[in-house]
Amino acid sequence: MSEATVDVADLRHHGGTDGDGADAPLREDIRLLGRVLGEVIGxxxxxxxxxxxxxTRVEAFRVRRSEVDRAELAGRLGNLDVRSANHVIRAFSHFSVLANLAEDIHHERRRRFHRREGSPPQKGSLAATIALLEAERLDPDVVARELTGALVCPVVTAHPTEVRRRTISRVQRQVSELIRRRDRSSPGEAEDAEWSAQLHRAVLTLWQTALLRLSRLRLADEIDEALRYYExxxxxxxxAINAELRRSLRGLWPDAGLLRRPMLLPGSWIGGDRDGNPFVTADAVRRASTRQAETALGHHLAELLVLHDELSMSDRLITPTPELAHLAEVSRDDSRFRADEPYRRALYGIHARLAATAQRVLGSVPGPPPHTVLEPYDTPDELLADLATVDASLRRHGAGALADDRLARLREAVEVFGFHLCGLDMRQNSAVHEEVLGELLAWGGVCPDYAALDEDQRVALLVGELAMRRPLVRPDAELSETARGELDLLTAAAGQVGLLGPRAIPNYVISMCESVSDVLEVAVLLKEVGLLDPDGEDGPTCPVGISPLFETIADLQAAADTLSAVLEQPVYRALLADRGDVQEVMLGYSDSNKDGGYLAANWALYRAELALVDVARREGIRLRLFHGRGGTVGRGGGPSYDAIRAQPPGAVAGALRITEQGEVIAAKYADPDLARRNLEALVAATLEASLLDIEGLGEDADEAYTLLDDLAGRAQDAYRALVHETPGFVEWFRAATPISELAELNIGSRPPSRKAGTSIADLRAIPWVFSWSQARIMLPGWYGTGTALESWVGDDESRLARLQELHRRWPFFRTMLSNMGMVLAKTDLGLAARYxxxxxxxxxRHRVFDQIAAEHERSCRMLLAVTGDDHLLADNPSLARSIRNRFPYLEPLHHLQVEMLRRRRSGDDDELVRRNIQLTINGIATALRNSG
Known part of the structure; x- marks a missing residue:
């Protein structure tokens, strides 16, 4: 933008709290980046x-200040030729990228300031949580019980909402590092000629780099994209977090035997989630797990070489332990230059053994070749034992400070990442399992028509199959393409478990799980490929856990009954015993919301968790919940710390798995500072939810639950009346949002629908939410709640007071309304009317939009009445500032998207019109940040 792009008056209007000096650096960064972008454009x-x-920028800000009518700007932009429109779209899209970057850097800056000033630890940090736990004086036995098998596992998934290209991310990091360097410089050094030239070159590169991919991402690209966040x-x-966590907890409870294994472990679905994704094949499973192993082994090998260079101690000056001397002796390192350097010789030997492991697993060695060939390590524990020998020897001769540096980090890394890097989950829809197993049973002569059996007959047949070792089919069996693909994929998974160990593929998730047979079908398929052994030494064994996924409102309401029925099967209980009596259950936030709306879905999830906890207690098992949350509130998004603390009592119990999806991955893990803050929040919230009484309802819980039952029913009725019962609603949705055009955007390997069809049920929840965000309606994050609250309260002030009390006392209710407020603040019905x-x-057009507008007004009014706030973001000033900073730059993008959609749908087949639509989708998603 030009020198005047962000003048002082504008900054006071949209750059944070007026007169707030703390935000002055942010305003300066935005002004600087806007000026450089303007220079480049010129x-x-x-x-x-x-x-x-x-x-256009000036008019957009005048619209936001209500100085001119929005229609004037829309009319002016609507008259642009397609090339001029392209320039405007690119300019405002790039500025959104730069504004996001400035905000992220400012968050870092404020955290550094608070640390430097000795401010109390920030809520959601490990330090704050440890202080909270210490103040509670908890019983060590209780802590040990609750943290048995403690696990926090963020699971990276590939979904079509990450619109940013890797190339764009690289340039963003360059700009970020330049701003950080300026912050670190002394007065007078900042913004010298060379620094300014580097910033100009980075923005120039950004301007001349295409925001859109030429082709759709392949699954292989998504696998590689996720792996880059490790580096x-x-x-x-x-x-580092695992080490700090272990030190802190053992410091509080030294005799409780806590965290013998790392609590924070990464996971992935990319390459294993084949529910509706035809590109997830046997080759994809092998590629994903192999690339993960390559990444882990490459990291460990490189660290060993650096450690070799650092540990140069001579045995003429120190005396190593006999165990270390033995490692040096068997390393086959005969170099006379290292004859007196036992650590270097030992580490060369460790490197050679790990390189042999890589050769066995990968067929090649990442990085420089080893100095010799030695026997490979069979397990990461063998490597850890050798590293422990190095550690003990260093400490013996007073070099503990060296042991606590790189060596300690490497030992932690091997514990966390092993040889496999992260667990790759498998997922498939229950309907596919039924079809495939029916074919196998028919081919094997066991049952000619499995689909015709009722549930009891199916269960009896499946239990019988699980008692026998014999497979149903031979490897050369003539099967349908679907059945052969599923069997080949599971065979590939079994091979990777054999090669990399049981942590490589830890779980099998069943989408749309509704019955006992849905679970046992998967067990039989795992037996078919040799993963499940029905006749182990101590009973049936299986390294892969079976995780039912409950997604719709009805399935969530039946989840506890389904799990109880599964646990009644002796063969399944025996399998569970082999896995330490830990049962994972996955909860779906996306489809439940699409099914019943925001409030009903959130409450159905809460109720399901309460009921599942009761089942686990009654059956004497440990329940681990896996939360399938998306980036946006309509799919379970929102601040993770608050969301975890809002779980019902007993639902966390030291263990939590949670999906990280779409554009949220880059926002959370693109640099160490962001990653640490977000991962600490997950761990901190898990500890607090496990060890403290967070819910705070006490004896009022049943009454509160009954009240929410009522509200959820009202909200679901209102939501379904619009989405599922209004004639023409699907037609309206497809015309008023860019859902059809979204399918043309090359942002993910997965199709936007599970199957061909035009119904809402056929559409994946992710593009459903994404499309509402593009049109600035955000309907999945609020619709129905206003009607529920208004109709329940009526004219009864005591009822309103009751809701206000629940808002003060109950984290679930408070968090749910806070997230809704965030979505309502991002909703803009003036722009929505253009769509x-x-x-x-x-x-x-009017019949549907009028219903949406009326419900929006009710939702805003009732939210403020319950919270007592005077505006929607009273509890989130950071987001309020962000909206003031960025949303004026969204205004032109929305108007031009509507205009380009109108031209395209009227028959204008100009390629630049299509590209402009895709660019606006990209730019709007970038500015909104959590749109899918």
């Missing part, structure tokens, strides 16, 4: 384009 595209962009942050941060104008049927 140089590259000419003054006419810069003048167009600048005048960016996770190799550094995850072991509604795309609906050709005028009567339908």
């Amino acid at each position: 140089e590259q595209s000419g003054d006419d384009v810069l003048d167009l962009v600048e005048s 960016l942050s996770l190799f550094e941060v995850i072991p 509604a104008g795309l609906v050709p049927d005028e009567e339908l």
Whole structure:
């Protein structure tokens, strides 16, 4: 933008709290980046384009200040030719990228300031949580019981909402590092000529780099994309958090035997989640797990070489332990230059053994070749034993400080990442299991028509199969493409478990699980490929846990009954005993919301967790919940710390798995500071939810639950009346949002629908939410709640007071309303009306939009009445500032998206029109940050 792009008056209006000096650096960064972008636009595209962009910016800010009517700006932009529109779209999209970057850096800056000033630890940090736990004086036995098998596992998933290209992310990191370097410099050194030139070059590169991919991401690309976050942050941060956590907890309870294994472990679905993704094949499973192993082994090998260079101690000056001397002796390192350097010789030997492991697992060795060939390690524990020998020897001769440095980090890394890096979960829909198993049973002559059996007959048949070792089919059996694909994939998974160990593929998730047979079908399929042994020494064994996923409102309501029925099967209980009596259950936030709306879905999840906890206590098992949350509130998103603390009593119990999806992955893990803050929040909240009484309802719990039952029913009725019962609603949705055009955007390997069809049920929850975000309606994050609250309260002030009390006392209710407030603040019905104008049927256009507008007004009014706040983001000033900073730059993108959609749907087949639509989708998603 030009020199005047962000003037002082504008900054006071949209750059944070007026007069707040703490935000002055953010305003300066935004002004600087806008100025440099303006210079680049002027140089590259000419003054006419810069003048167009600048005048559009000025008008956009006037619209946000209500100085001019929105229709004026829309009309002006609607008259642009397609090339001029492209310039404007690119300019405002790039500024959104730069504004996000400035905000992230400012968050870092404020955290550094508070640390430097000795401020109390920030809520959600490990330090704050440890202080909280210490103040509670908890019983060590209780702590030990609750943290048995403690686990926090963020599971990275590939979903079509990450619109940012890797190339763009790289340039963003360059700009971020330049801003950080300026912050670290002394007065007078900042923004020298070379620094300014580097910033200009980075922004120039950004401007000349295409925001859109030429082709859709392949699954292989998604696998590689996820792995880069290990080098960016996770190799550094995850072991460090585990080490700090172990020190802190053992410091509080030294005799409780806590955390014998790391609590924080990474997971992934990319390459194993084949529910609706035809590209997840046997080759994909092998590629994903192999690339993960390559990443882990490459990291460990590189660290060993650096450690070799650092540990140069001579045995003429120190005396190593006999065990270390033995490692040096068997290393086959005969170099005379290292004859007196036992650590270097020992580490060369360890490197050679690990390289042999890599050769066996991968067929090659990442990094430099070893100095010799030695026997490979069979397990990570063998490598850890050798590293422990190095550690003990260093401490013996007073070099403990060296043992506590790189060696300690490497030992933590091997404990966390092993040879496999992260657990790769498998997932498939229960309907596919039924189809495949039916075919296998028919081919094996066991049952000609499995689908015709009732549930009791199916269970009896499956239990019988699980008692026998014999497979149903031979390897050369003639099967359908579906059955052969599923068997090949599971065979590949079994091979990777054999090669990399049981941590490589820890879980099998069953989508749309509704019955006992749905669970036992998977057990039989695992037996078919040799993963499940029905006749182990101590009973049936299986390294892969079976995790039912309950997704719809009805399935959530039946979840506890389903789990109880599964646990009644002796063969399944025996399998569970082999896994330490730990049962994982996954809860789906996306489909439940699409099914019943925001409030009903959230309450169905809470109720399901309460009921599942009761089942676990009654059956004497440990329940581990896996939360399938998305980035946006409509799919369970929102601040993770608050969300975990809002879980019902007993639902966390030291263990938590949670999905990290779409654009949220980059926002959380692109650099070590961000990654540490987000991972600490997960761990801190898990500890607090496990060890403290968070819910705070006491004897009022049953009454509160009954009240929410009532509210959820009202909200679901209101939601379903619009989405599932209004004639023409699907037609309205497809016309008023870019759902159809979204399918053309090359942002993910997975199709936007599970199957061909035009119904809401056929559509995946992710593009459903994404499309509402693009149109700034955000309907999945609030619709129905206003009606529920208003109809329940009526004119009864005591009822309103009751809701206000629950808001003060109950984290679940408070968090749910806070997240809704965030979504309502991002909703803009003025812009939404522009999208509604795309609906050709005028009567339908008004009939649906009027319902949405009325419910939006009710939801805002009732939310403020319950919270007692005077505006929607009273409890989130950081987001309020962010919205003021960024949303004026969204205004032109929305108007141009609507115009391009109108032209495209009217038959304009200009390729640039199509590209402009895709660019606006990209730019809006970037500015909203959590849109899918």
